[in-house]
Amino acid sequence: MNRVRCLILNAALGPLDYRVPDGMEVEPGSVVACPLGPRTVIGIVWEAKRLPGTDVPAEKLRPLREVLPVPGLPAPLRRLIEWTADYYCASLASVARMALSSGGALKGPATMTEYRLSGGLPERMTPQRQAAIEALEGEQANIRELSGMAGVSEGVLRGLVNQGVLEPVEVDCDRPYDHADPDFAQPALSPQQRDVADRFIDAVSARKFAPFLLDGVTGSGKTETYFEPVAEALRLGRQVLVLLPEIALTEAFLARFEARFGAAPVLWHSSLKSTERRRAWRAVAGGSAQVVVGARSALFLPFARLGLIVVDEAHEVSFKQDDGVRYNARDVAVMRAHFEAAPVILASATPALESLQMAESGVYTRVELPSRFGGAQMPVIGTIDLTEEKPGAGQWLAPRLVAGIEERLARGEQSLLFLNRRGYAPLTLCRNCGYRFQCPNCSAWLVEHRFSKRLACHHCGHETAPPATCPDCGEPDCMVACGPGVERIADEVAERLPEARVFVATSDTLNSPGRAAEFIAMVEAGAIDVIVGTQLVTKGFHFPELTLVGVVDADLGLEGGDLRAGERTYQQVAQVAGRAGRGSKPGEVLIQTRHPEAAVIAALAAGDRDAFYDAETEGRRLAGAPPFGRWAAIIVSSEDDTEARMAANRIGDTRPQVEDCMILGPAPAPLSLLRGRYRYRLLINARRSVQLQDIIRSWLGAVHHPPGVRVAVDIDPYSF
Numbered sequence: 271m272n273r274v275r276c277l278i279l280n281a282a283l284g285p286l287d288y289r290v291p292d293g294m295e296v297e298p299g300s301v302v303a304c305p306l307g308p309r310t311v312i313g314i315v316w317e318a319k320r321l322p323g324t325d326v327p328a329e330k331l332r333p334l335r336e337v338l339p340v341p342g343l344p345a346p347l348r349r350l351i352e353w354t355a356d357y358y359c360a361s362l363a364s365v366a367r368m369a370l371s372s373g374g375a376l377k378g379p380a381t382m383t384e385y386r387l388s389g390g391l392p393e394r395m396t397p398q399r400q401a402a403i404e405a406l407e408g409e410q411a412n413i414r415e416l417s418g419m420a421g422v423s424e425g426v427l428r429g430l431v432n433q434g435v436l437e438p439v440e441v442d443c444d445r446p447y448d449h450a451d452p453d454f455a456q457p458a459l460s461p462q463q464r465d466v467a468d469r470f471i472d473a474v475s476a477r478k479f480a481p482f483l484l485d486g487v488t489g490s491g492k493t494e495t496y497f498e499p500v501a502e503a504l505r506l507g508r509q510v511l512v513l514l515p516e517i518a519l520t521e522a523f524l525a526r527f528e529a530r531f532g533a534a535p536v537l538w539h540s541s542l543k544s545t546e547r548r549r550a551w552r553a554v555a556g557g558s559a560q561v562v563v564g565a566r567s568a569l570f571l572p573f574a575r576l577g578l579i580v581v582d583e584a585h586e587v588s589f590k591q592d593d594g595v596r597y598n599a600r601d602v603a604v605m606r607a608h609f610e611a612a613p614v615i616l617a618s619a620t621p622a623l624e625s626l627q628m629a630e631s632g633v634y635t636r637v638e639l640p641s642r643f644g645g646a647q648m649p650v651i652g653t654i655d656l657t658e659e660k661p662g663a664g665q666w667l668a669p670r671l672v673a674g675i676e677e678r679l680a681r682g683e684q685s686l687l688f689l690n691r692r693g694y695a696p697l698t699l700c701r702n703c704g705y706r707f708q709c710p711n712c713s714a715w716l717v718e719h720r721f722s723k724r725l726a727c728h729h730c731g732h733e734t735a736p737p738a739t740c741p742d743c744g745e746p747d748c749m750v751a752c753g754p755g756v757e758r759i760a761d762e763v764a765e766r767l768p769e770a771r772v773f774v775a776t777s778d779t780l781n782s783p784g785r786a787a788e789f790i791a792m793v794e795a796g797a798i799d800v801i802v803g804t805q806l807v808t809k810g811f812h813f814p815e816l817t818l819v820g821v822v823d824a825d826l827g828l829e830g831g832d833l834r835a836g837e838r839t840y841q842q843v844a845q846v847a848g849r850a851g852r853g854s855k856p857g858e859v860l861i862q863t864r865h866p867e868a869a870v871i872a873a874l875a876a877g878d879r880d881a882f883y884d885a886e887t888e889g890r891r892l893a894g895a896p897p898f899g900r901w902a903a904i905i906v907s908s909e910d911d912t913e914a915r916m917a918a919n920r921i922g923d924t925r926p927q928v929e930d931c932m933i934l935g936p937a938p939a940p941l942s943l944l945r946g947r948y949r950y951r952l953l954i955n956a957r958r959s960v961q962l963q964d965i966i967r968s969w970l971g972a973v974h975h976p977p978g979v980r981v982a983v984d985i986d987p988y989s990f
């Protein structure tokens with residue numbers, strides 16, 4: 271091969287052709303350094319027949335500089351990159367960048383430098399140095415990461431390096447991981463579990479694409495069951511990828527994994543240190559990483575011998591990426607398994623309608639675990655009609671729910687109150703003039719967080735201290751809270767049941783694996799009586815003494831008329847209900863609602879999942895919504911409102927006329943201002959037979975915009 275076509279990573283260019291100098295060995299997938307103008311950029315050698323390129327004769331092409339000393343991207347991963355770019359209307363380069371996201375893994379040697387405290391002190395102590403030294407006790411990372419942890423500038427830390435207060439440590443990124451042993455501790459499976467596990471094991475040994483929907487009630491032991499094919503893959507020397515929705519908070523999962531396999535899995539998520547990223551990437555590519563447990567981005571790792579993929583809690587929203595390349599990890603996982611010729615298991619107690627439909631139509635094999643493990647009973651579910659059983663003034667919990675908590679307290683059992691709203695109150699007003707505290711960057715209210723004494727935007731992260739006076743009318747001490755958040759509910763419990771030990775569990779309080787582990791230990795030790803939490807506590811946790819779950823406001827998710835509102839509410843409530851009574855003591859769930867007659871609530875109360883899914887399926891069929899029809903969104907944004915609106919109109923004005931395809935908008939997007947960008951949206955609804963992506967590509971490709979305008983395509987948008 272004397273010429274190759276390369277996918278250039280850091281350029282908005284198409285693929286480019288290069289000459290291969292004599293003696294250089296390259297093959298498809300090789301990661302190479304290419305000249306581009308005066309610069310050198312990174313590229314991936316690609317199959318020429320799959321990429322459009324130039325016809326420039328070989329002797330006129332510029333030569334490749336070098337082949338980087340890292341494993342190339344395997345063919346199945348290249349096929350996945352092509353599929354993802356194609357399906358989600360993204361550029362190949364933007365998807366390929368995700369595959370090489372570890373960046374440093376590319377050029378990097380096997381060792382990297384980190385720093386840690388040496389025990390020495392600086393000649394001159396300053397408050398910043400003092401703060402840094404206190405914050406970095408026990409930490410070791412590179413300067414950029416340490417600066418983030420300590421909240422001081424990199425300059426301050428470099429000063430400490432120069433004075434020997436921080437000392438360098440060479441980290442070997444090729445040191446091996448502990449060996450996971452498939453036979454370390456084999457649990458005795460129930461006959462039901464055994465059946466399911468055997469089917470998975472057969473699929474792993476067959477080394478063929480086989481998609482499974484593992485549909486098992488909460489507490490049925492889905493994890494134990496899919497650990498068996500994981501063990502089989504290990505015996506066969508194949509790698510395994512397990513995707514979890516909330517990877518930074520998976521202490522409980524990791525403990526179970528270690529108990530089963532005698533070693534921790536390899537972790538992959540966005541807050542890994544760069545040495546850990548590089549180590550994981552290299553071990554995955556080299557084949558020595560046996561089991562990777564990761565967030566959705568782990569799907570694009572260059573596995574050498576992938577033999578099984580598991581997506582746990584496969585219905586979870588967090589598998590949908592909502593910026594950059596907007597993909598759904600659940601669906602990409604199935605495609606990856608397809609290209610790898612491996613089985614994939616989607617596990618859930620409340621599968622997405624799309625997944626059930628795939629099972630119904632025979633594309634996925636559905637396997638069921640219809641009862642809880644060890645004879646534990648499903649909880650009894652009741653509703654509290656808030657229009658009849660009213661909470662007192664300024665209260666949010668009905669008397670019956672409080673009585674339920676009190677009973678549990680008396681018996682030394684635990685309760686969980688679920689409300690999917692962080693902070694103290696969703697909206698804060700000035701008592702004098704009615705001024706609403708709003709985010710300067712987003713069309714969203716600022717949320718008061720009383721524990722941390724901040725007003726925060728949950729969309730862009732903007733934070734301020736609560737002002738002493740109203741910014742509008744100058745009234746002192748003016749803030750009034752409207753509506754409840756978890757912190758307010760915790761206050762109410764503390765007020766009405768002063769002896770209860772209450773813990774607020776949200777991404778604010780459980781923001782690291784360490785904090786999550788502490789929380790679990792406290793619950794297990796019986797040091798917490800009432801957990802008040804957001805969706806973070808709806809899944810995964812297994813607390814045998816937790817016998818009461820209260821859903822504070824089941825109507826919350828049903829407002830707004832979102833296509834998936836019913837499904838999401840069903841999933842959330844069923845999941846959180848699944849936390850109750852998992853041990854030997856029976857569980858009870860109380861759902862507070864103003865609409866006990868709503869189909870979702872009635873189905874939950876009756877424990878009749880099929881009734882809900884049947885009604886939901888019929889509704890979707892009539893609306894031409896997924897899985898019966900397809901939706902896509904085009905989101906046009908700019909920092910300038912007029913510019914964004916004009917760009918959206920340009921797109922709207924050139925809309926194609928296609929049969930069975932309806933194009934709506936443009937209209938202001940639901941968050942019409944987000945992170946300082948004004949957003950407009952067009953929605954496309956089409957029959958399944960319509961080649962939606964082709965239409966969108968040729969349509970958008972013909973419209974040109976000023977540089978400040980961004981156009982994003984969202985195929986199968988999660989909510990709108």
Ligand code: ADP
Binds near residue numbers: 459488489490494
């Ligand atoms: P799910 O994920 O389906 O909600 P889990 O996998 O969390 O259920 O299992 C529920 C509980 O039952 C866990 O504590 C788990 O360890 C236990 N369990 C499930 N299957 C077995 C088994 N075969 N042997 C021992 N314990 C089991």
Ligand code: ZN
Binds near residue numbers: 709712729731
């Ligand atoms: Zn904001």
